Amino acid sequence: MNLIKRLPKRxxxxxxxxxxxxxxxxxxxxxxxxxxxxxFYKLSSETRWRRFHVLADNVSPxxxxxxxxxxADVDNRTYQGAVVAVAGDRDNGEIIGVVRLSRPxxxxxxxxxEAAVVVRDDYHGQGVGTHLLRQLVPLARRMKxxxxxxxxxxxxxxxxxxxxxxxxxxxxxxxxxVSKMYQQVDE
Ligand SMILES: CC(C)(COP(=O)(O)OP(=O)(O)OC[C@H]1O[C@@H](n2cnc3c(N)ncnc32)[C@H](O)[C@@H]1OP(=O)(O)O)[C@@H](O)C(=O)NCCC(=O)NCCS
Numbered sequence: 001m002n003l004i005k006r007l008p009k010r011x012x013x014x015x016x017x018x019x020x021x022x023x024x025x026x027x028x029x030x031x032x033x034x035x036x037x038x039x040f041y042k043l044s045s046e047t048r049w050r051r052f053h054v055l056a057d058n059v060s061p062x063x064x065x066x067x068x069x070x071x072a073d074v075d076n077r078t079y080q081g082a083v084v085a086v087a088g089d090r091d092n093g094e095i096i097g098v099v100r101l102s103r104p105x106x107x108x109x110x111x112x113x114e115a116a117v118v119v120r121d122d123y124h125g126q127g128v129g130t131h132l133l134r135q136l137v138p139l140a141r142r143m144k145x146x147x148x149x150x151x152x153x154x155x156x157x158x159x160x161x162x163x164x165x166x167x168x169x170x171x172x173x174x175x176x177x178v179s180k181m182y183q184q185v186d187e
Contacts, residue, residue: 017126028082033072099132
C-alpha cells in the first residue's frame with residue numbers, strides 16, 4: 001500500500017504531552033510568520049544556539065521579522081516544509097515546536113534536504129520533540145526527499161538520540177566542529 005496516500009492531507013493529528021496537555025500537529029502555513037516570531041522570542045539563548053548554530057540574542061526585531069517571514073514561506077513540497085506543534089486552537093494557537101526540512105537554495109529537485117527541530121524551553125522533556133520527529137519521514141516522503149541531513153553541535157546528545165530513534169539507516173560525519181547525520185528515507 002502507498003503510505004503517502006494513507007497520510008492525512010494536512011498531516012494533522014493530536015498528542016498528549018507528559019503533563020497531559022493536548023497539542024496539535026499540522027503543516028506550517030505562510031500565515032504562521034507572526035506565530036514563528038513569537039516562538040523565537042520564547043527560546044532560550046542555548047536553544048537558539050543549538051538550533052541556529054549562531055548567537056542569536058542581539059538580533060534586531062526587523063531581522064527577526066524578516067527571518068520569520070522567510071521561514072514561514074513554505075509550500076511543504078519543494079524548498080521548505082515544516083510541521084508545527086501547537087497549543088490550544090489548531091489553526092491559531094501558539095507554536096510550541098517545529099520540525100523542518102529545507103532543500104538547498106536553487107535546488108528544488110535535490111534528493112537531499114536539511115532537517116532541524118526545535119521545541120520551546122518551557123516544554124522540553126515533554127515528548128514534543130519525539131512527536132515532531134515522527135512527522136519527519138512523512139514530511140520527507142511528501143516532499144520526495146530521499147536523504148535527510150541533520151546538523152548538530154557534537155555535544156548535543158539529546159537531539160542526536162532523538163534523530164537516531166527514527167531507526168533509519170544513517171551515517172555520521174564530523175566536520176568543521178559540527179556533526180552531520182545523513183539518514184536514508186525509503187520510498
Ligand atoms: C532536542 C529537542 C528538540 C528535544 O525536544 P524535547 O521536546 O525536549 O524532546 P522529548 O521531550 O521528546 O525528549 C527526548 C529525550 O531527550 C530527553 N530530554 C530532552 N530535553 C531534555 C531536557 N531539557 N532535560 C532532560 N532531558 C531532556 C528526554 O527525557 C527524552 O529522553 P527519553 O526519550 O529517554 O525519555 C530540544 O531539546 C530542543 O529544542 N533543543 C534545541 C534545538 C536543537 O538542539 N535542535 C537540534 C539541532 S537542529
